[in-house]
Amino acid sequence: MVILRAAVCAALFLISAMVQTVLAQDVTLTSPDGTVEISGDLLGFDGEFYRVQTLYGELTVDGSGVLCDGPACPNLTDYVARLTFSGSETMGRLLVPALIQAFADRQGYRVTRTQPNTNELVLTLEDAANARFVGVLTILLANTDQGFTDLLANDADIVMAQREMRPRERSDAMLAGLGDMQDARRGRVLALDGLVPVVAQDNPVAKISTPKLAAILTGRITNWSDLGGPDAPITLHLRNESAGIWQVVVDRLLRPAGGTLTEGALRHISDQALGKAVAQDPFGLGLISASAAGANKTLGLTGACGFSLLADRLSLKTEDYPLSAPMFLYLPARRLPKLGRDFIRFTRSDAAQLVIRRAGLTDQAPEEIAIRDQGDRFANAIAQAGPEVGLKALQTMVSDLSDRKRLSLSFRFEAGSARLDAQSRSNVALLAQALEAGQYDARDLLFAGFSDGNGGAAANQRIAEKRAGAVLLAVKQAAETANLEQLTLNARGFGEALPMACDDSAWGRQVNRRVEVWVH
Structure with a gap:
């Protein structure tokens, strides 16, 4: 049975690749009485509507009112929804697959998970009761920057982002006809996280101010003694430049301080690698997602008046913690397949909030x-x-x-x-x-x-x-x-x-x- 299912999935992916190849070919949509005819390149079909690139621009046409002719015309009776997510690896490896699984369970779908390569997950949804596939959801594991690039190139339907969209990205999306991505319908918070300073458990320092964090980043503070710790140099551990959480560091700490990053900071390709390095470095200081702090000690944020704030569940949910880092889903101003629309609605449900909590993140309930x-x-x-x-x-x-x-x-x-x-x-x-x-x-x-x-x-x-x-x-x-x-x-x-x-x-x-x- 396992071998048979694998064979069926492989065949489905092959058909999917063939469909993507022919989508670039011409189609002609004609009204039943033949009085209206639209020709162009089929950009997509969501099971209900065609999306066609014509001489007059991109048009969306109700499939129930036209006849389709051409090699790219989809099979209306055996339609399989296809949806591609791209962006944050942190979101794509755990959170989004967990939400898809919970959504499928509620719909009565069976999920088959495959990994064609290290940077791609494919989740196939099957309606077992009717013995038919209903969706192929592909998750491209990259980073927030790449997610927006893929969206603009029409290589992704949804962006997984660990930061808010940049003004330039928003402008490019508008020019590409994707709509205003800051609209509540285009960009939505999926889960809540935060940026936290972490040290090894035996480090005596317990709190730090954000101005001093910025001073460490810019090289104006280099020794633990300036923070009430031992006379030892500070080793700075940070994420790689394309990571969404690194861009939170830039937005919340570096840019307000008007400085540039000091030389000698150690960069890491994942939160897990960063956390492990800090745990093994008695004089290390890392900036990491709150959900990935692990066994490290999290420093409270303080100021001259004596207030101190920690990134706990309630302070992140209320945004009382100042270095909050929401996780976003960005969607273009075009119709997703009904399966996709149902999934997006599900992400706001109570069941989805439970999945978010189980993933170690802060929900929005x-x-x-x-x-x-x-x-x-x-x-x-x-x-x-x-x-x-x-x-x-x-x-x-x-x-x-x-x-x-x-x-x-x-x-x-x-x-x-x-x-x-x-x-x-x-x-x-x-x-x-x-x-x-x-x-x-x-x-x-x-x-x-x-x-x-x-x-x-x-x-x-x-x-x-x-x-x-x-x-x-x-x-x-x-x-x-x-x-x-x-x-x-x-x-x-x-x-x-x-x-x-x-x-x-x-x-x-x-x-x-x-x-x-x-x-x-």
Whole structure:
């Protein structure tokens, strides 16, 4: 039976290759009465619609209303959906295959997994009850850069990315007719991760500030004694330049510091290799994905005011941890096969969130967090109270929030911008989806705005309230089918009353500028 199945899969892949060869040939689509005729190169068929490159540009045509003539015409009765993922190897080796397997299990499909080469996985989905194949999903294991290159070259349908799309990539996608990839329908957060500094377990250093991390990267700090450790040189361990997590290092640490990487840093081709090297290096410091920290000791991020943040599940989910690194799926503005559309919808389901957690990543399922479970946040607020924010303001805030729970969906803004960042835009869609499903009917949701400590307290309170109102409006607009009369929605600003980090650095101020949702 195993040999027979392998033979059938091999035959299917051969047919797939033959289909790809003929897709470049001409087809003619004709209406049943013969009055409309469209000729061109068949770019794709999703089981329902043809995608054809014509003299007038790319056209999408409903297959139920035309007859197809030409060597590239697909078999309408035995259609097999084909979908290609390309990009992050970290996502492609474990997370995406696990999600495909869970999706197939729910649909009643059998999955056969093959690996034609070290950089490619193929998952074939079979409807065993009807003895037919329904899909061939290919995963190209490369890096985020290559994923976007493959998408632009029409060699991939979905990009697996460990960073947000670059402005140049977005522009190229627009010119290629792939749509605005920053649209919520094009780019979506699949799972949450973070960038963490790690050291060997016996290293005495327990925390570090982001300015000092940047100083190590640029070579301004080279000895552990500058961090309260032994008098020994720091060995820096980093990912290779094409890795998505390395680009998070550039965006969050190097570029804000205005420096270039110091010479002598050791580069690694995978998180696993980096983690292993740090564990064996008593004077090593690595920057790695939180999910891949392994047995190494993770350093907390701190500042001059004494706040310290660790990349735990809740701090990543709420984006309180400043070096968050969401994992994205990017889709072009064209129809995927129905199988692909169903899979994308599945990635937002509760079942998918469980798969994400089992893969060692942070899921996006909204959680309600009681005040007593929020660590040192309120103690820090009291410690930082002063002339601008006195005890009375703190008492008012605690009184307003004490009978509520904080939702894990927070909203933060891009540096120097009123635009929500990528994770927050995804959170707008998630909260809107929950409102449409009636998840918060008969409840009271308070959108609470907070600011950094720059400027006067009164002005900061007004700014925070304006941001809270803007997020509330965005959620309302996204929740098109929600019955908003079934719940209460309000926005309020608390200014600088509940800081998450020190205001002595750009990243600290950015973490403090946020909107939270508190539920009663």
